[in-house]
Amino acid sequence: MGVVNLAHGSFIVLAGLFTVWFAAHVAVSPLLAIPIAFVVLYAVGAALQPVLLEPLKGLGLQQAELLSLMITFGLDYVLIELLLQVFCSNFVSLPYLQSTWVLGGITVGKSLLVAGVVAGLVALALSLWLNHTGAGKSLLAASQSETGAVSVGVNVRRVRMVAFALG
Numbered sequence: 001m002g003v004v005n006l007a008h009g010s011f012i013v014l015a016g017l018f019t020v021w022f023a024a025h026v027a028v029s030p031l032l033a034i035p036i037a038f039v040v041l042y043a044v045g046a047a048l049q050p051v052l053l054e055p056l057k058g059l060g061l062q063q064a065e066l067l068s069l070m071i072t073f074g075l076d077y078v079l080i081e082l083l084l085q086v087f088c089s090n091f092v093s094l095p096y097l098q099s100t101w102v103l104g105g106i107t108v109g110k111s112l113l114v115a116g117v118v119a120g121l122v123a124l125a126l127s128l129w130l131n132h133t134g135a136g137k138s139l140l141a142a143s144q145s146e147t148g149a150v151s152v153g154v155n156v157r158r159v160r161m162v163a164f165a166l167g
Helices: 008-026 030-058 061-087 110-132 134-144 146-151 156-166
Strands: 100-103 106-109
Touching: 008 030, 008 061, 030 061, 030 110, 030 156, 100 110, 106 110, 110 134, 134 146, 134 156, 146 156
Parallel strands: none
Antiparallel strands: 100 106
16 A cells, blocks of 8 residues: 555554553553554544545655655654653653463463463464455455556545555
């Protein structure tokens, strides 16, 4: 789809900081705040893509790719400064899952194990969604050939928005 999102890391940091803030202020488990952060950041991505990146599609492929790099690079700087202003540069942590388990003589941090399991479940869910749903197959088709996807009735604008919002 021709977009390299250089602001991807800042979106991940924003999701993490939002999760910590939400968990601390609403007094819920961070594991319950993660899906809420996903929905909020999905909405942010879905709102930004049509405004910042969709207008580039009328340009030539090479020019659109270069401009998308520049726009997401600028967006990265804006997000970094916004995060610094809102959350400061202080280290944040939650007193949650800070102990360890001993599994077969190996000491494993609970937070690392839970993070690994959650990441695996998210990867599995994404794989199942991409390969076994109409929306996922539409995204795969549009990523391979936008012309081919349009020719079989895929709404490529919506697919680009979903792809950016998920990313």
